[in-house]
Amino acid sequence: MKLIFERSTPGLSCEVLPPCDVEPYELKPEQRRGQELRLPEVTEGEISRHYTQLESQTFGVNSGYYPLGSCTMKYNPKINDEIAGLPGFSDIHPLQPAHTVQGCLEALHLAERLFCEITGMDNMTFQPAAGAHGELAGLIMIKKYHDSRQDEKRNKIIVPDTAHGTNPASATMAGFTSVSISSGSDGLVDLEALKAAAGEDTAGLMLTNPNTLGLFEKNIVEIAEIVHKAGGLLYYDGANLNPVMGIVRPGDTGFDIVHLNLHKTFSTPHGGGGPGAGPVGCKAFLSKFLPVPRVEEKDGKFYFASDYEDTMGSMKAFYGNFLIVLRALTYTLTLGRKGIPEAAKSAVLNANYMMKSLEDLFQVAFPGRCMHEFVLTAEPLKKKTGVSALDIAKSLLDHEMHPPTVYFPQIVHEALMIEPTDTESKQSIDEAVKVYRQLYEKACTDPEALHQAPVKTAVRRLDEVTAARKPILRYNFD
Amino acid sequence: MKLIFERSTPGLSCEVLPPCDVEPYELKPEQRRGQELRLPEVTEGEISRHYTQLESQTFGVNSGYYPLGSCTMKYNPKINDEIAGLPGFSDIHPLQPAHTVQGCLEALHLAERLFCEITGMDNMTFQPAAGAHGELAGLIMIKKYHDSRQDEKRNKIIVPDTAHGTNPASATMAGFTSVSISSGSDGLVDLEALKAAAGEDTAGLMLTNPNTLGLFEKNIVEIAEIVHKAGGLLYYDGANLNPVMGIVRPGDTGFDIVHLNLHKTFSTPHGGGGPGAGPVGCKAFLSKFLPVPRVEEKDGKFYFASDYEDTMGSMKAFYGNFLIVLRALTYTLTLGRKGIPEAAKSAVLNANYMMKSLEDLFQVAFPGRCMHEFVLTAEPLKKKTGVSALDIAKSLLDHEMHPPTVYFPQIVHEALMIEPTDTESKQSIDEAVKVYRQLYEKACTDPEALHQAPVKTAVRRLDEVTAARKPILRYNFD
Amino acid sequence: MGSYIPNSKAEQERMLDFLGLASLDDLYDEIPDKVKLKDGLNIPEGKSELEVRRRMETLAGKNTVFHTIFRGAGAYRHYIPAIVKAVASKEKFITAYTPYQPEISQGVLQSIFEFQTMICELTGMDVANASVYDGATACAEAISMCVDRKRDVVYVSATVHPDYLRTVKTYCYAAGRKLVVVPEKDGVTDIAFLKENLDEKSAAFLMQQPNFYGIIEDAETYFGVAREAGAKSIMCINPFYGAIGRTPRECGADIAVGEGQPLGISLGFGGPYLGFMACVQEMTRKLPGRIVGQTTDLEGKRAFVLTLQAREQHIRREKASSNICSNQGLCALTAACYMSTMGPSGIKEVANQCLSKAHYAAKLISSVPGYELVFDAEFFHEFVTKCPVSVNKLMAKLERQGILGGYPLGGPYEGCILWCFTEMNTKEEIDQLVAILKEGIQE
Amino acid sequence: MGSYIPNSKAEQERMLDFLGLASLDDLYDEIPDKVKLKDGLNIPEGKSELEVRRRMETLAGKNTVFHTIFRGAGAYRHYIPAIVKAVASKEKFITAYTPYQPEISQGVLQSIFEFQTMICELTGMDVANASVYDGATACAEAISMCVDRKRDVVYVSATVHPDYLRTVKTYCYAAGRKLVVVPEKDGVTDIAFLKENLDEKSAAFLMQQPNFYGIIEDAETYFGVAREAGAKSIMCINPFYGAIGRTPRECGADIAVGEGQPLGISLGFGGPYLGFMACVQEMTRKLPGRIVGQTTDLEGKRAFVLTLQAREQHIRREKASSNICSNQGLCALTAACYMSTMGPSGIKEVANQCLSKAHYAAKLISSVPGYELVFDAEFFHEFVTKCPVSVNKLMAKLERQGILGGYPLGGPYEGCILWCFTEMNTKEEIDQLVAILKEGIQE
Ligand SMILES: Cc1ncc(COP(=O)(O)O)c(C=O)c1O
Numbered sequence A, B: 001m002k003l004i005f006e007r008s009t010p011g012l013s014c015e016v017l018p019p020c021d022v023e024p025y026e027l028k029p030e031q032r033r034g035q036e037l038r039l040p041e042v043t044e045g046e047i048s049r050h051y052t053q054l055e056s057q058t059f060g061v062n063s064g065y066y067p068l069g070s071c072t073m074k075y076n077p078k079i080n081d082e083i084a085g086l087p088g089f090s091d092i093h094p095l096q097p098a099h100t101v102q103g104c105l106e107a108l109h110l111a112e113r114l115f116c117e118i119t120g121m122d123n124m125t126f127q128p129a130a131g132a133h134g135e136l137a138g139l140i141m142i143k144k145y146h147d148s149r150q151d152e153k154r155n156k157i158i159v160p161d162t163a164h165g166t167n168p169a170s171a172t173m174a175g176f177t178s179v180s181i182s183s184g185s186d187g188l189v190d191l192e193a194l195k196a197a198a199g200e201d202t203a204g205l206m207l208t209n210p211n212t213l214g215l216f217e218k219n220i221v222e223i224a225e226i227v228h229k230a231g232g233l234l235y236y237d238g239a240n241l242n243p244v245m246g247i248v249r250p251g252d253t254g255f256d257i258v259h260l261n262l263h264k265t266f267s268t269p270h271g272g273g274g275p276g277a278g279p280v281g282c283k284a285f286l287s288k289f290l291p292v293p294r295v296e297e298k299d300g301k302f303y304f305a306s307d308y309e310d311t312m313g314s315m316k317a318f319y320g321n322f323l324i325v326l327r328a329l330t331y332t333l334t335l336g337r338k339g340i341p342e343a344a345k346s347a348v349l350n351a352n353y354m355m356k357s358l359e360d361l362f363q364v365a366f367p368g369r370c371m372h373e374f375v376l377t378a379e380p381l382k383k384k385t386g387v388s389a390l391d392i393a394k395s396l397l398d399h400e401m402h403p404p405t406v407y408f409p410q411i412v413h414e415a416l417m418i419e420p421t422d423t424e425s426k427q428s429i430d431e432a433v434k435v436y437r438q439l440y441e442k443a444c445t446d447p448e449a450l451h452q453a454p455v456k457t458a459v460r461r462l463d464e465v466t467a468a469r470k471p472i473l474r475y476n477f478d
Numbered sequence C, D: 001m002g003s004y005i006p007n008s009k010a011e012q013e014r015m016l017d018f019l020g021l022a023s024l025d026d027l028y029d030e031i032p033d034k035v036k037l038k039d040g041l042n043i044p045e046g047k048s049e050l051e052v053r054r055r056m057e058t059l060a061g062k063n064t065v066f067h068t069i070f071r072g073a074g075a076y077r078h079y080i081p082a083i084v085k086a087v088a089s090k091e092k093f094i095t096a097y098t099p100y101q102p103e104i105s106q107g108v109l110q111s112i113f114e115f116q117t118m119i120c121e122l123t124g125m126d127v128a129n130a131s132v133y134d135g136a137t138a139c140a141e142a143i144s145m146c147v148d149r150k151r152d153v154v155y156v157s158a159t160v161h162p163d164y165l166r167t168v169k170t171y172c173y174a175a176g177r178k179l180v181v182v183p184e185k186d187g188v189t190d191i192a193f194l195k196e197n198l199d200e201k202s203a204a205f206l207m208q209q210p211n212f213y214g215i216i217e218d219a220e221t222y223f224g225v226a227r228e229a230g231a232k233s234i235m236c237i238n239p240f241y242g243a244i245g246r247t248p249r250e251c252g253a254d255i256a257v258g259e260g261q262p263l264g265i266s267l268g269f270g271g272p273y274l275g276f277m278a279c280v281q282e283m284t285r286k287l288p289g290r291i292v293g294q295t296t297d298l299e300g301k302r303a304f305v306l307t308l309q310a311r312e313q314h315i316r317r318e319k320a321s322s323n324i325c326s327n328q329g330l331c332a333l334t335a336a337c338y339m340s341t342m343g344p345s346g347i348k349e350v351a352n353q354c355l356s357k358a359h360y361a362a363k364l365i366s367s368v369p370g371y372e373l374v375f376d377a378e379f380f381h382e383f384v385t386k387c388p389v390s391v392n393k394l395m396a397k398l399e400r401q402g403i404l405g406g407y408p409l410g411g412p413y414e415g416c417i418l419w420c421f422t423e424m425n426t427k428e429e430i431d432q433l434v435a436i437l438k439e440g441i442q443e
């Protein structure tokens, strides 16, 4: 495919604006840009065709089965987008006076109430723009908390080795040292290791529950006790809330701070990488540290308040990815008190069903009951046939299916991490299982075919090494 | 691909409506439906995925080059759709009182003024829903006209053999007999044949100018004279107005009635078959026959008037495909007095450029200057290699290009009718020409490859014979 | 001035060079000068997108979007689910041409095949086409299917929608066909007239269910009469009525037609809408327009294709069953998506809510003095009442509250109002309406 | 209650059977009972689509959509062309995940590669990333790129947007970094302070162009000071200013960041917006977040892929250059589409219209007694005036006419107004504003 720059023809343009209706004004010569501005010169038809063709080389949730583990690629309802597109939301300036944005404020306030109830938290901010951003916000609150108690030696965050990469990275950004603890042979937090790690330098523990192996940390109450006893706080990485929402609340299991990935659990789209939203909720004793501004209500009127002395500050400008929050709110109102746990159960049922359908082929990394996802290892297959998890992934592409997450979590070799989600049907899971079986058989008889895959896609396997060694990161106009 | 019925699971549904908030009422038993209603039972995600996958098996104007002759597959600007989607247009009931629909009425009135100017007509109706519908409306007006003069023997409509099939079909529906006249060796109306055909039973002539060979009927003034002298009227099939809009007006060349295909010339989309819009304009002496209602203006207020004694009646309910007319109006306001002829010229330039680029390969059916399109014949190629126009068309499918119209007009053997349109770039025409060349060479060396094409499409060539002999026209639930 | 021409002046020059021409105007050297436009078009200069948008927004702003609508009369406001709008705005569905090349058009073809199946289900018929322009032309086309040399007199009930009647008349005038309007009696077709008049010259009888006044007519009896006379029976139905009421097939119709706008298509000031047509097996080859059929490709894969084209204008020219070429394809796709979204239970739910709300409203409205029901017959979601005050003034009063009142009837029922209720009208809205009616108006 | 579960109860039963479970609740048998919710969630019952829509429409109806907006302060209303909206609403772009599988994600990858290129063009820089959350976090991330063990004091001008400043402070607090706010003097950064304070501990100096008050600062001089001290220079720019004003590169910046919202993204009450980041070649591997690179597939075909991932959290975990994972991908695609639509001439035209209209307005407004310009410096499309009456009352008056007035400043400029003008504001609107100002208010 051509780049948009290669479709450019000097002199062409779309006529979008009327001529200027006031006297032209010019910058002083010394303030003017000297460099040429090389943007595409194209007509609308060219742009439209360009992006239509780009879209045809993109795989979305509706293109086919998309069991990307840890990403909760559930269906994105259209009503959510329609609501976010109402001019009464999309055309509102963030700095309008409060009485002209009562609807926006009420929406945020309502979202706070609903998501606090779902997580078992007391207050929530919608400022963070994604999960990792929420992690950072939450960790800064932990820092503020300890600082406020002059408890300054607490510079360590405990992170299990199954944690998502953002957890240790966030800890670093928050000025903590992260202490990795290995999982037990059951894939869960090793209580002894935790006890060993927890101490008076412990600022907190970041935990994903169910964890990235898809296992529920059933010792969560003990875990919380250990950490709290050591004087640390418990941070809940909400990326995996989907299978337990409405069933068990992080707040009830001892967590002090929670972030949600609205773009996972609450059906807002991923946008090919974003935008998402990562609201952060906390128990009442931490609320004063939340970022500002916060939405408050008085006599049925809503307003922003920023005058919290102990606030951690701000995580970004304005009020977060508001239109994303709106979508998640729409979803939550749609499902409601019964629908939320039903969706959770559907996710867990689908995952267990698929796991059991595949367990005679691929070894389940940690057998037993899984939650929303499960991790297989292709290591035996690889030893036997040379076909790797990557080969399986790439072969799936030829079957119009998105592969699972591979090589994560890192503690499982040749990991295939499969998350069917609640919105996948038995029919399509059965079909996927059939394909996995075919591939397995093919691997045994004709491994080379899998090494060669994909063959039907827009491009074949890429030279990623050269991409990183000799990076070409922008179009070369010359 | 599965049919939506095959995705159905008993018991599933989308929850769209709240429960009924009034007492339920039931039909009397004898009025109730007995037959089961077998519609799909699916959730939104399934529907969404279904149509996403159907769309991926659909070729639109933005998918690639689409030079379908006679169809004017030009780019459909997005602003047109955006305007048609404004609630102030899309949510208006057709039977609202006039003072609440002044905007709609003004739009229709403005459209009438603009399109009358472009065609050289005095009045216009927007009721007809497509070109063929406009033809019928126009022919009924011709009938009314002759009837109003008690000129009742006029039961023949003269139609050149290059005419689109709708012309004779419309003549039949309007109760006329159509008289076909063969084209001269130059592809134009044979004046002698016309003279021979014209007489006191002539109700009128239907003419497409430029005709479907892409040739301008340069003897149009003489043609008009002959028909008018015989007492007939001239009907202009506006499907091919694109190359001459703003250059020459049908009304100035002697036509009495014109229809436009807004979905060809004025950039409104084809919708996979429709809806279009086929407004009909006429000279003042025919205006009283126009269908009702008509938009009138008085003191800056607009209203519908139906009290025209001589009206031909109505062609459909309400006011035509209004939202399509709006799109065409938006387009016309955008291009304006200079843009309209510039688009025409671009169409003609592109067509001549492409014709000349191909003429050494394929024989041009009627060489010389073409207008918006030109017709090649693959007959020599077929004789030489066995490769037919159909084979060429099907081979183009493998190159992500839409084929030209084939086997039309019927007077050209193995016809390939190519209309690049005004919104195609030189770049993409050059690329298309390259593909035609490759195919030509392939035809000479490996004709079988072309007989086998397409191979990359969702399905290969179809068994159309069985489809027609043993028609399966609906899903079989059993 | 906006432009969508993707070639620059410089490129056009190069192309002209290649053609050996000096200027773009030379492209038209075969057109006689005397007919060419001298001073260009007398229309405004082209405008930028922002200007055009402002202009059109101003126009849209001159229309009133009613929050509450109690008016139907052939155009109905129903809820359009978000998924239906999303599907109907998919670019390739919008911009594709008629699927002449099935290998790259399976999407459009399959969607129409599904539409045809759903229309068959709704009407109980065997075959459906890919759509015609609207309900009115569907009626006119259905009549054409029935007429032959021996039978060329057509009967249409006076209770069909006036626009449909006018359209049918126009088509009959065109084809030189005799049309007899069967008079209305007490809001329904005069069965006595029908019995007396149908004979061996009669080609067809067409009625609407529910009829223009909202009344459910005794179709079966009429069609019995028609069958006896050897005439075909045509039933024009509201699709929601079809979902719960006796189907055209059950009533003995040979052809079922109707306006599909209620199935997910916006009011749009009257169009584009969707004419649907279905018939019994035997009449298949008389159907007008596109029909999609199932077949296989050369590898045996199921596939869909435009079929039975020997009926159509591009093959048969003057002998075609109709002149229709472009139809309402995208609207058909929209309706199919709507029916899939609602499902059998949802479609029936809409129908039942329409029925229930209309009856709730009828009871209350008719209890307001002066607003008696005009007819005593069973109705679906529309009914006619008298109006004790100036209809215009009443409408103006409702309008001030954001309500589009019922449709003011003319002719024999001048001064009466045709009310319509759908699932969109809440009890609250209906109660509010009744309160306003009770208040009366300042005459 | 709405539901998106595509398995019926019956199917779920079958799946449970297969698993040997009696009920869905058994799926959770490993979760300790004592922590499970006993009585379910205390949130409302689920609702149908129509109900939810009505609820949300009611909320939207409680907001005021201003026809005329003279307020910017970090969020700008520009015209969004129809094609941009159409492209940004393409379903697969919306619903795809981060393009981890390049073979089926060339569409998203290429669009980001194009975005990166355009950001480089706009800023004059060598490399850009695929976006960060917004302008504020872009500032914070840029600072992180500059800090090392030796240099860890950060200087930020007091003239940057207050939200940005607060965000940067928060990030610095988190990382335990010393932040010095360079004071403002006459609306611009106090150069003297800078000269005095920058030293071998200084990591970076960050300023905004035009600054929060709309003023075009003398970036080059500041950056010269920074360079001399060995500190990095970071320029946070308005993208339209970048199109006509001296680029960050030309001014000597090492890093350019900014808020991309003006490039085709709706106001949306503050988000989602688009943080962009670009830098000089040497700093490439310090950039946070996704970066798309060009490569070839095994058949030699050009292709795009996420690259330099060794910077990122999923590879480097605690050693990553940032924790960012999800970014603002769709907003980046939107901005790229916007820039393509406008083209170089269109982008400059927007910029020049902003500039011209702001100056036209400034002349008129400042000629109204009491509305003098507060600063004497050159500005782009925002400027500060005094206000001779109660700012609140003035705003209320404007609001009654559908106008959102300028942004009321606080702090040292309490009682002053920050006005903003874009290509969306017509001369007529501006003249109307001035007339209202002249009228004064009833105190
Ligand atoms: C377990 C876990 N935590 C955190 C994140 C980071 O979330 P985000 O991408 O929204 O920043 C992810 C995302 O994949 C995740 O799976």
Ligand SMILES: Cc1ncc(COP(=O)(O)O)c(C=O)c1O
Residues within 6 Å of the ligand: B070, B071, B130, B131, B132, B133, B164, B166, B167, B208, B212, B237, B239, B240, B261, B276, B278, C324, C325, C326
């Ligand atoms: C020359 C000509 N006339 C008439 C028509 C019929 O127009 P419509 O499809 O809008 O009914 C066409 C359509 O292809 C055409 O090309």
